[in-house]
């Protein structure tokens with residue numbers, strides 16, 4: 001059996017979701033990793049480094065590769081299915097009735113070779129092929145959430161949540177009173193793009209924020225964040241890497257992270273977050289938000 005990294009050297013931070021289940025504070029993102037061999041290699045590196053949470057989505061087209069990786073690698077590390085936390089997301093083209101959502105969920109489960117996922121998210125507040133300002137988005141979103149609630153109430157999924165929801169979208173959802181509050185809202189969140197109002201709203205309503213694009217995403221211009229001189233200065237002072245500073249900055253706000261990497265060194269670094277950023281440096285990093293550089297799609301335009 002393969003051995004994992006010494007737990008002392010990586011963060012074992014966990015967050016408790018509003019239904020009592022726990023989620024690792026650091027997970028592994030898989031966006032744009034579509035090649036089966038690469039998935040096998042990075043999941044192997046990630047499990048060895050201590051990751052126990054994996055983030056995918058129907059639209060990433062890698063659920064099938066993850067199935068093979070889990071089937072091969074969980075036995076290698078002596079891990080049971082219950083010891084890892086898997087998130088997948090409902091595609092914007094599968095919003096709507098229970099029938100449509102059930103079919104999409106079953107398709108993801110079949111692709112992943114699983115009986116359940118730990119967390120199922122509505123990927124985006126807008127429905128495919130509807131204009132962002134089309135008011136039907138609101139009713140369809142509500143219906144979609146009701147469908148997820150049905151999956152949850154029937155014990156088919158351990159937790160349900162949303163992604164890319166703004167305060168307005170969350171308020172609409174909570175007003176419609178479906179009896180289950182999203183456990184997680186996964187959103188773009190890094191020193192260049194963060195909103196205190198959203199964090200406050202989520203904390204008040206016991207919704208865990210999970211950050212994506214913590215390192216600037218995979219776009220060509222992500223170096224502007226990773227190589228920002230103030231991030232470098234803080235990293236040098238704390239004797240950690242710039243990426244570790246960016247990830248730890250989120251964790252210290254009680255926000256979970258899901259960095260993605262195909263580089264073995266980065267994969268190890270991104271979970272080795274057992275250090276503390278002093279308050280004055282947390283403020284310096286948060287103040288970079290005045291730049292408001294956004295790397296991913298913008299949900300604020302969806303009614």
Ligand SMILES: NC(=O)c1ccc[n+]([C@@H]2O[C@H](COP(=O)([O-])OP(=O)(O)OC[C@H]3O[C@@H](n4cnc5c(N)ncnc54)[C@H](OP(=O)(O)O)[C@@H]3O)[C@@H](O)[C@H]2O)c1
Nearest residue numbers: 029030031212213214215216217243259260261262263266
């Ligand atoms: N819900 C949504 O709408 C949504 C949207 C986007 C992403 N996500 C999820 O969030 C995850 C993370 O976001 P992301 O993949 O967009 O980007 P990210 O994690 O912010 O950044 C990934 C990029 O950073 C580089 N990197 C990783 N670790 C590094 C390190 N220690 N030092 C230097 N560079 C490093 C990677 O290159 P190397 O491979 O060379 O390390 C890669 O190019 C995704 O994979 C996906 O699971 C969700």
